[in-house]
Amino acid sequence: MKHISGHLYRSKIALACIFLFSAGAAMAQQKTSMPIIKQVNIKADTTSIVSFGAKGDGVSLNTESINKAIAAVSQKGGGVVLIPGGLWLTGPIELKSNVNLHLKRDALLQFTDDFNQYKLVEGNWEGQPAWRNQSPISGTDLQNIAITGSGIIDGNGGAWRMVKRDKLTESQWKKLTSSGGLVSEDGKMWYPSEKTFKGSKTKNAGVVAAGQSAADLQSIKDFLRPNLLVLTNCKQILLEGVTFQNSPAWNLHPLLCEDLTLRNLQVKNPWFAQNGDGVDVESCKNVLIEGSTFDVGDDGICIKSGRDEAGRKRGKPTENVIIRNNVVYHAHGGFVVGSEMSGGAKNIWVYDCSFIGTDIGIRFKTTRGRGGVVEDIYINNINMIDIPGEAILFDMYYAAVDPIVLAGEKREAIKTVVVPVTEATPQFKNIYIKDVVANGAEKAIFVRGLPEMNIKDIYLENVTIQAKKGVEIIEGTGIYLKNVNVITDDTNPVVKIQNGNNINFNGFKYKEGSALLFDITGEKTKAVKVSGTNVSQAKKQSNIGTEVAKKALEISK
Secondary structure, eight states: OEEOOHHHHHHHHHHHHHOEEEETTEEEEOOOOOOOEEOOOOOOOEEEGGGGTOOOEEEEEOHHHHHHHHHHHHHTTOEEEEEOSEEEEESOEEOOTTEEEEEOTTEEEEEOSOGGGSOEEEEEETTEEEEEEOOSEEEESOEEEEEEESOEEEOOGGGTOOEEGGGSOHHHHHHHHHTSSEEOTTSOEEESSHHHHHHHTSTTTTBOOTTOOGGGGGGGGGGSOOOSEEEESOEEEEEESOEEEOOSSOSEEEESOEEEEEESOEEEOOTTOTTOOSEEEESOEEEEEESOEEEOSSOSEEEEOBOHHHHHHHOOOEEEEEEESOEEOSSSEEEEEOSSBTTOEEEEEEEEEEEESOSEEEEEEOOTTOOOEEEEEEEEEEEEEEEEEEEEEEESOOOSSOSSOOTTOOOOOOOOOOOOOOTTOOEEEEEEEEEEEEEEEEEEEEEEOBTTBOEEEEEEEEEEEEESEEEEEESEEEEEEEEEEEEESOOTTSEEEESOEEEEEESOEEOTTOSEEEEEEOTTOEEEEEESOOGGGSSEEEEEOTTSOTTSEEEOO
16 A cells, blocks of 8 residues: 555645745756655564563563464464564564554553563664674564554663763763662773673674674673663565663664554653664664654654675665654654764655754764765755754764763864775765754754765755854855844854855844844855845954855845
């Protein structure tokens, strides 16, 4: 069955019309179309796990009963495997084709904290082949599968995770450390076991190496935390209505999948959860994420496609994605692309979403070595409040650290050097952002490309952001801001441009009486064009570095 509701059809026509931007003589128009996502078709025949001996007493381990029920239903041609009300303790569950695992509202499926139940398997971690503990829920090479209902799936992640002291109150830290485990020598990190600690000190821990076996990794096994749900090379998938929470690492990880629908989910993790992402869609095609709520410890809704050489060799972009009507609470980013995007990402539509308290709102991140092209991204109708970092961010210097600097933490400034362009050079281009409102952010808009590969062709229209700081563009080419309004506390400057080329402001608005409107530096800066903007509202119109060409800033009515 194809998913193309009346609402989707109207949205498709509307979005095809709105993504038309202009800035002076420059124009850009999207040429791709909204994807269609095939839906599952599973028999309604229902089998309860109780009929296979499962007991919802919170004590009995139901791994065998649940897996037998799933296998039996699949072998009969498919149907529903019912998890009724109760507290169901289990080890890893392996899904099968044509099966809908359905949880009643009062069903709590909790995965055991007995790590012996999770065997080491060759899987994937942050875009590279890696040994990991078997995921609590997994499926490979399947078709027509679903997890539905309104119950709760709990990954018991607290048994697996390291925790930073800076992310807990004093009483929380004392309670955690008194529960067992060990604390790092500097007192800043808690580890649940000696194996976890040893793994954290092991370079490239778990990365698959020639001649290596699972037995070679037993001394660091606990460190190789699994993602809660991993689906690999599966087609026609539905996750609907269920709460996924408390994952050891990422919550939901579809990899190399097609025709994936996530609808009306609750995805939750403690805000301090290390690598506690909501959903990481990696190298997938034809994806719909709608009506869902995310409140997690790392990125909320994230697009990936493999890391560095491994991702480029795989060569599978994440493409044809619709993300709509979602809410993201705490997360490192609301909607995120990267940083593992080495296979590329394209034709992604994000609209009618709200980000509340996410560290960054709209976040594009990568770094040298990744390679990959991110292009044709369409973002529309986004609301944000209380963003501790940037409301909109493009950064090609991602350094695998938390986006918000913790108290007392010191970070070195970026050192700009030019390196040759190779297949390992990443690219961000052709990204369209329209109708965004943000109330409260550290910085409104931040664009930082590489000197050898600028971020190119970014179009922002009808954007209003209240923030402490305004707009900063470094190594950007073809950046268009139309009807953008930044209301900032710090107005010295409102806009900072360094080595920018073809930067266009049309109808730009800012706080009256601002100290300095434009601060322009960098010997490569040229063609900064301003039109339809009342530059006289600022106390000082511009500060232009001596290395900048005299005609770099062009102001017209």
